[in-house]
Amino acid sequence: MNSLRLAAGLALSTLGTLGLGALGLPATPDLFLLPVGDSARRGGAPLAMVAGLLAGLLEDLVSVPGRLLGLHAFTKVLIGYVLATIAARTVIEKPAAVGGLLAGAVVLESVALVLLLWILRGEALLPPPLLVLSRAAATGLLAGALQVASRVPWRERREARRRMKLG
């Protein structure tokens, strides 16, 4: 079940990233981080790291211009492990907490990317801080919104609406 949920999340993230890229928005949320965070909260560290690996590879594939294959996979595996570790020790249910955690994950991933590129290429390629912050904020807001949406009892409401129509 978790695997199907992960596959669906990765597919939606890919489509969403491509769509947002086509719109040319200045600050887009990190959609690939959402299934990683979801896997960390539901399936534990192994699933979160596998989700991070797959999401990172997809992100490396669809990124324009083409990045190094494995760059985001590395950081997202790390983020998946960190998120799973945090989720194993605390209960994070509030949308704000989820949004804040994923926003922090975006910042952490940016730092990890800088360090990784510095190690690999021998030079530090710092991204614009404003861009990182706006990306983190967008990701946090989207994650919080999705958390709010996930807490709505959609099935009960649909059943109640159907009973009202029949009654």
Add this chain to the structure above:
Amino acid sequence: MSTPPLTSRRPEILLAVLLSACLVALSLQVRRPTGESVGERWLQSILGPFVDLVAGVRTAGGDLAEWSSSRRALLSENRQLRSSAEALEAELLRLRGVERDRDRLLALFGAHAAPPAGTVAARLVAVEAAGPFRTALLDRGADDGLSPGGVVVAAEGLLGRVVAVGAGTARVQLLSDRVAAAGVLLARQGRAAVARGDGRGGATILYVPTIEAVEVNDPVVTSGTDGLYPTDLPVGRVLSVNRKADSLFWEIQVAMAVDPARAARVFVLPPVRTSDAPAGAAARR
């Protein structure tokens, strides 16, 4: 502090595996400003000793092949040198033989620096020593200018004279023959005498009075008084000196200067002519 079980360490192991795989993939793609990728540099660092080992083995193999080639070349050269040395040794032996022949000839010419005209070199091809008669056969004859009466000498001294001549051979009567005789001179005393062959390989000197002090090893040469032989040709040395009880003369045994069995090369001088008195002086030269 106890080690946590494997199940609880699995996430960390998986994390390490995934991160390592990503790093390896990245290192194979990323190129540093120097132009080489990190993976290549890591690979070079890891494979460096192996490459050095392979290079060392290759160098050693090359050296070994070179050594083997050099060894083969040296062995071949050694074989050639041995063969050459054997050939040179054979040549040396041949040259030594030639040198001995030359020395004999030089000795002959030394004794007779200017041999008389008509002197012929010859070989003793046979010596007949059966019974009291001592003769030898030469490989030269009348066709080579030999004639009866020719004086046969070797490097060491007088051998005999030619008594019969064929077209290609000549027979020599040796001085040790029972019926051969020659006028001789005891060189130390200046005493003339007659030497006669004893038929046993030597000669006996007759008619030397006992008042002459004759000693063993005294040299005996031809006197030229017989009209057969030139003067001063070595005949031999005194071997023994005896006296019979009622005799006024010594009985002197002479060891011949020339052993016919060992005189392979000889010279035949022209016969001495009685009317040609100075011929003896020419032969002495």
